[in-house]
Amino acid sequence: MSEEHEVLLQIKQLKTHFHLDEGILKAVDGIDLTIKKKRTLGIVGESGCGKSVTSQAILRLVPEFAKLEGELLLHRTKGNQKGEQVDLAQLPLRSKALREIRGGEIAMIFQEPMKAFSPIHTIGNQLMESILLHQSDNRKEARHIALGTLRKVGMSNPEQRLNEYPHQLSGGMRQRAMIAMAVSSNPSLLIADEPTTALDVTVQAQVLDLLNELKETVGTSIVFITHDLGVIAEMSDEVAVMYLGKVVEYTDVDTLFHGAQHPYTEALLGSIPSISRSGARLDTIEGTVPFPMNLPSGCGFYSRCKKAVDGVCNVADIPLVEVSEGHYVRCLLAGQ
Known part of the structure; x- marks a missing residue:
């Protein structure tokens, strides 16, 4: 296997639940992701889908009262443990190993630098x-x-x-x-949590070019989190579409833009402005992302989906299945 396709971080059934007085808030609810060396994984979705909590869980930055389950298998690339595999989810929060990994092997660009920097x-x-x-x-x-x-x-x-x-x-x-x-x-892995938010278009382009240059020159893998599909098209090799704490579609970037099969992904793509649609109204996704607590059975997108079928989509949880090689979709009506 070439180095470009070696796995750097394997995320298996990651869950991040917050136990509140009102119930259990399932911010991230069992996701599987693979981050490869020298590749960019884009994570896209509306606000409230669990993108940022996923990135914070990787570095164990979620509050201590949050319950984290699953595996975060990192292949070490530095220090005396180079070549070994460690489960980040099992490391004590104040351990030397976790301190070495944070900032050393996995670094993060936070969403709002004005708040992330000490004033x-x-x-x-x-x-x-x-x-x-x-x-x-x-x-x-x-x-x-x-x-x-x-x-x-x-x-x-x-x-x-x-x-x-x-x-x-x-x-x-x-x-x-x-x-x-x-x-x-x-770092071996750079997590960029909406790094172009609130930047003008010129500066945004400069930041994206800089990140691509770092990937090419240093060999850093990137997890790029955004709600902007235009940025995803420019930056990503693979894309995970998240909705309500789950991955609803996962594939390479070309397949996503030319052969998306989940209704949520199709709706996101339909809302992108383009010159060819000049004068036409953009598609909209009615409603908002439900609050991830005490949810009913079935697909989380059921209440907003134009293709939803009563008695089919709202009966039981929908699994993420492989519809073609490397293309995973969480929908019973995929391809219809």
């Missing part, structure tokens, strides 16, 4: 903290690496930016600084 520490201090933890204990060398990383991500005047605070940077600069922090240790 009382300079960009340089926060960037060097990660480098000192995972690469070098020499502050002079750490500063040199930090400057080089800021240059790599296209930050203007990096010497000045190191001494500035997050509020002194523009949105695009903060996003570049967040990416620099994430890639400073050359």
